Amino acid sequence: MDNESDIRSDSSLTVDQAIANLQGEDLGLRVYAAWWLGRFRVDAPEAVDILMAALEDEDDRTHAGGYPLRRNAARALGKLGDYRAVPALMRALECSDFYVREAAAQSLEMLADGSCIARLRELLNNQIPGTLPAREPPQLTQPFDAILEALGTLGAVDAIADILPFLEHEVPRIQYAAARCMYQLTPNPQVANQYGDRLVHALANDDLQLRRAVLADLGAIGYLPAAEAIAQTPAENSLKLISLKGVLEKQLLHTTPPHLSDGALKVMVLMDDLL
Amino acid sequence: MADHLSSLIRAVDTADSSPRLLEAVQNLAAAHLEGAIPTLIGALSYNNPGAAVAAVDGLIQLGEPAVPALVELLDLHNYTARAWAIRALAGIGDPRGLVTLLGVATADFAMSVRRAAARGLGTMKWHWFPDHLLEIAQGEALDALLFVAQQDEEWVVRYSSVVGLEALANAISAANPEWRSQIQAQFEHMASHDSSGAVRARVWMAQQHLQSETVIQSGIEQLPSPLSATDWQMILEKLYERKGEERLVLAAGDPRLYRDLAGSIAQQLNGAQ
Numbered sequence: 001m002d003n004e005s006d007i008r009s010d011s012s013l014t015v016d017q018a019i020a021n022l023q024g025e026d027l028g029l030r031v032y033a034a035w036w037l038g039r040f041r042v043d044a045p046e047a048v049d050i051l052m053a054a055l056e057d058e059d060d061r062t063h064a065g066g067y068p069l070r071r072n073a074a075r076a077l078g079k080l081g082d083y084r085a086v087p088a089l090m091r092a093l094e095c096s097d098f099y100v101r102e103a104a105a106q107s108l109e110m111l112a113d114g115s116c117i118a119r120l121r122e123l124l125n126n127q128i129p130g131t132l133p134a135r136e137p138p139q140l141t142q143p144f145d146a147i148l149e150a151l152g153t154l155g156a157v158d159a160i161a162d163i164l165p166f167l168e169h170e171v172p173r174i175q176y177a178a179a180r181c182m183y184q185l186t187p188n189p190q191v192a193n194q195y196g197d198r199l200v201h202a203l204a205n206d207d208l209q210l211r212r213a214v215l216a217d218l219g220a221i222g223y224l225p226a227a228e229a230i231a232q233t234p235a236e237n238s239l240k241l242i243s244l245k246g247v248l249e250k251q252l253l254h255t256t257p258p259h260l261s262d263g264a265l266k267v268m269v270l271m272d273d274l275l
Numbered sequence: 276m277a278d279h280l281s282s283l284i285r286a287v288d289t290a291d292s293s294p295r296l297l298e299a300v301q302n303l304a305a306a307h308l309e310g311a312i313p314t315l316i317g318a319l320s321y322n323n324p325g326a327a328v329a330a331v332d333g334l335i336q337l338g339e340p341a342v343p344a345l346v347e348l349l350d351l352h353n354y355t356a357r358a359w360a361i362r363a364l365a366g367i368g369d370p371r372g373l374v375t376l377l378g379v380a381t382a383d384f385a386m387s388v389r390r391a392a393a394r395g396l397g398t399m400k401w402h403w404f405p406d407h408l409l410e411i412a413q414g415e416a417l418d419a420l421l422f423v424a425q426q427d428e429e430w431v432v433r434y435s436s437v438v439g440l441e442a443l444a445n446a447i448s449a450a451n452p453e454w455r456s457q458i459q460a461q462f463e464h465m466a467s468h469d470s471s472g473a474v475r476a477r478v479w480m481a482q483q484h485l486q487s488e489t490v491i492q493s494g495i496e497q498l499p500s501p502l503s504a505t506d507w508q509m510i511l512e513k514l515y516e517r518k519g520e521e522r523l524v525l526a527a528g529d530p531r532l533y534r535d536l537a538g539s540i541a542q543q544l545n546g547a548q
Contacts, residue, residue, distance in 0.1 A: 208325075236324065238387055241431055245473045252472050258479035268480055271473075275394040275435045 015042050022050050027060045031069050038076025051077050052088040055100075064135055070100045078107025086113045093123050098134040102143030109150035117156045120147050124162055138171055145177035149220075152181030160185055167198075173213055176202055180217040196223040203233045211235050219243035222250025224263045231270040244271050280310045287314050293323055300326040304333025309340050316344050319359040327359045335366035339501055342369045349375055358388045365395025370403055371506060373412060374513040380419050380436075381426075390435045393423050397439030401446040403500035408507060409448065411514055416443055417454055424461055430471035437465070437474065441481040459485065 013021075013036055021033035034054055037047050054073035062068060074092050077085040085107070092104035093116075101123065108116045122128055124147045133141045148166060151159050163185070166178035179198040186192035200223070202214045211233055218226045219242055230243045244267055251264035283303045290296035300318045303311050311333065318330035334341040341363065348360040361379055364372030372395070380392035396416045404412055420443060423436040444458045459482075466478045 234325065237328070238390075238431070245430070245471075248476060249472045252476055257475070258466060258482065260476060260479055260483075264476055265480060268477055271434070271477075272394075272438050275390050275431075275438060 015044065015047070018042065019044075019047055019050060022054065027069070030054075031060060031072050034069055034072035034076050038072070038079045041079055043080040043082060045082070048077070048080055048082045048085060051080070052085055055088050055092050065096065065132070067095065067097045067100050070095060070097065071103050074100055074103035074107055078103075078110035081111065083111060083113055086111055086115060090116050090119050093119055094128050094130065096130055096132045098132060098140070098143060101131060102146045105143055105146040105150050109146070109153045112154065114154050114156075117151065117154055117159065120150055120154075121156070121159050121162055123147055124151070124159070124166075140171070140174075144169065144171075144174045148174070148177040148181040152184035155185065157185050172202070172205065172207075172210055176210075176214055176217050180221055183221050183223070193225065196221065196225060199223065200226045200229045203229050208235060212239055215239050215243040219246030222247045224251065224267070227263075227267050227270055231274065237274045241271055241274050244274070280306065280308050283308075283311065284314045287318065293325070296321065296323055297325040297329065300333075301329045304329050304336070307333075307336055309337060312337060312341050312344055315341070316348060316360075319348065319363075320353055320356040322355060327355075331359055331363045331366065334363040338367050339369055342367060342371050346371055346375075358383075358385055361388050362391040365391040368395060368398050368400045370400060370412070370500075370502060370510055373399060373416070373510060374517060377415055377419050377517060381422050386429045386432055389423070389427065389429070389432045393420060393427075393432055393435040393439045394442075395439070396420055397442030397446075399446075400500075403502065405507060408511055408514075410451070411511070411518075413443065413447060413451070413454070415514060415517065417447075417457065421457065421461055424465060430474055433465075433469060433471065433474050434477050437462070437477045437481055441484060444481075444485055 013033070015037075018033040018036050019042075021029040022037070024030060034051060036042075037051060051073045054069050055077075057067065057069045057073070060067060060069040070092065074089060077089060089104045089108050089111070093101050093108075095101055095104070105120065105123070108120070119128075123131070123142055124144065126141050131142065133139045134143075144166060148163060151163060160182070163178055163181055166174055167182065169175050169178065176199060179195045179202075183192050183195040183199075186195065196218075199214055199218050199221075203211055203218075203226075205211055205214070212235055215230060215233065215235060216239075218230060224247055227244060227247050230240055230247070233240060248264055248267045248271070251261050251267065255261050255264070283299070283306055286299035287296065287303055290299045296318075300315070303314060315330040315333050315337075318326045321327065334345065345360045345364050345367075348356055351357065361372075361375060361383075365376055376392040376395050376399075379388050380396055381389075383389050383392070396419055399412075399416065401409065401413065416439075420436050420439045424433055424440060427433050427436065440458045440461065444455050447454050447458075462478050462482050462485075466475060466482065469475050469478065
């Protein structure tokens, strides 16, 4: 069921207007138009063209030197599914603004084009000059979690040696991203499950924000042995349901509809109780 | 026991941090004491989601005795507390929550409320309803759930409507085989057309259950209804009001029928008590 066309017609902007605003003088309208084009997945070639151009924008700067328009443009391009954006997003990985690099890594993950793997590895190893750290504590030098998640999704098995040290990173969120990534990159199921189990243990963390992040990680990898623990985790039911949805949909890949695996049936019983 | 209760309540009242409040509400909820109801109800208004979830769970466990206070909360202009109260009522399945659930399942802007209401509409304690009221109530629940299954844009709400429809299909009386067919036709459509894999999977499971007549029992006790004749009268009046509002022309039946029915049920029940 795709309701986005309805939302589009309800919204105050039109596609033409958003495209015009993105090229206009008003910086506020420009940054909003970039978000809007992504939100409503306006994948017209013209929209993609001007969003790619917006990745080079120099007009919209924060006091600290950030690039708000580039951030929104990078996020939007991931959602539009146009591979022409890959080279422009790879250049955005060199941006001085931490959040532009983070958005670019996330969008490259969504576009699932392996040509960016080498560049992502360089960023992971902090080998790209001119990239400034995040301003907020813990002032990470690079958006490691976004990079690790992208490498996992892109199947970057050659990068494993670069990834392993991050399992011991001082920031728990980054350890979890590395475990999620290693789960995806490890062909031996028994070894892979050790990484999945790390994430299950992390659900016991005292910090709700971290538990939420781990729920998202477990949903992303669809780790069936985590299902019970996900259902039991103290967190919002809506987040647990999204996580279990990921586990359920992974199960569906192994069966022919309408046949359901025992795992799928078990997950749905858990989900029913969270509604 | 009373000392135990008052110390648990004091812990909630004196909690000076969010984690302590959460822990205190969890402990109070776990005690399963009816005396805890006012404090658990109060926890729905604290603007502490963790504590509210724990309080909702506790109130669902306590069930029917918590219903009057929950219904009262619905009339207050505290949106958040109202949303939690609806979730608790949906979980309890008490008929006094029916008309509220009918309204919010299709229209509330919070998807967590629509989600809880859709499931609650199916898992209502249907065995408590007097025969004639049952048919009107189930007809309304069916309409609302079909609407949600077809129209809601959130996968989780449609998923919940499937759970609700499955439960309703099991509760529908033999006198209405066409309702069961309507549910099956809706499932058939969703089984291949819903955009969410999770929703399609839940439909396949529901179809398997209906085919093999597997009824998921949530341990419903078959005790008789604790509702008074006045309660039923009010439910029927509200249902009648709702039907009048939503359709100028009724698809079947004369509206006066329901008004007469309300009177006759009240008489029957009054006579029985």
